[in-house]
Amino acid sequence: MKNEIRIAIDGPAAAGKSTIAKLVAEKLGYTYIDTGAMYRALTYKAIGAGIDLDKAAEVEALLPGTEIVLKAGADGQTVWLDGRDVSAEIRTDPVTNGVSAVSAHAGVRTYMVDAQRRMAEEGGVVMDGRDIGTAVLPDAELKVFMTASVEERARRRHAENLRRGFDSSLEQLAGEIALRDKKDSEREVSPLVQAEDAVLLDTTSLSINEAADAILELVREKVD
Numbered sequence: 001m002k003n004e005i006r007i008a009i010d011g012p013a014a015a016g017k018s019t020i021a022k023l024v025a026e027k028l029g030y031t032y033i034d035t036g037a038m039y040r041a042l043t044y045k046a047i048g049a050g051i052d053l054d055k056a057a058e059v060e061a062l063l064p065g066t067e068i069v070l071k072a073g074a075d076g077q078t079v080w081l082d083g084r085d086v087s088a089e090i091r092t093d094p095v096t097n098g099v100s101a102v103s104a105h106a107g108v109r110t111y112m113v114d115a116q117r118r119m120a121e122e123g124g125v126v127m128d129g130r131d132i133g134t135a136v137l138p139d140a141e142l143k144v145f146m147t148a149s150v151e152e153r154a155r156r157r158h159a160e161n162l163r164r165g166f167d168s169s170l171e172q173l174a175g176e177i178a179l180r181d182k183k184d185s186e187r188e189v190s191p192l193v194q195a196e197d198a199v200l201l202d203t204t205s206l207s208i209n210e211a212a213d214a215i216l217e218l219v220r221e222k223v224d
Ligand code: DC
Pocket: 013, 014, 035, 036, 037, 039, 040, 099, 100, 103, 104, 128, 129, 130, 131, 132, 180, 184
């Protein structure tokens, strides 16, 4: 590959972004950056501190004393909060259900967006989130907006839960996913929206490999 570009992948919850972004990064030898994990880490800290997640000032007061580091490891990326590995904790239900409130605060977004821009400075990154193509890397060389039907996204999350060893209700998952979509799309600061120059990729009927191949083809068009 001639030059190392920046790839922005946005889209609603559970559309397959992280799985596919990881695979694309692996195939290109790029760095994968999961921006949702950073919002999740802060949410985890706020819950632990007993803070009302809807109170912007209280959540934002945590930021100066917070260190969030994404580390690339043999088994994928790990997420470190103030020197502790919280990769598992940030995937629990209280965090998943609280993260939309935390990520809606303007001060939180400014802080995260600045950090994420610094992480992408060198190029050669695949970054996934909700506002990468619109706010974090508006001049990214390739932008993909990844979607899938709510039913398919709930089905995938359910299968993932079963693989991890716990059961869940498909109907409840669909409800939670739809609610998170609504909150992320309707918030005032950097709502989830497809960038004008993003390529829409609907993964409803695509396998992981097919979706990754579609992105790799787009990358080839950019760099060849
Ligand atoms: O990708 P994820 O489900 O781990 O993201 C968790 C939440 O973080 C998501 O509901 C909205 C928020 N988020 C955001 O606002 N901006 C990003 N760039 C990434 C995630």
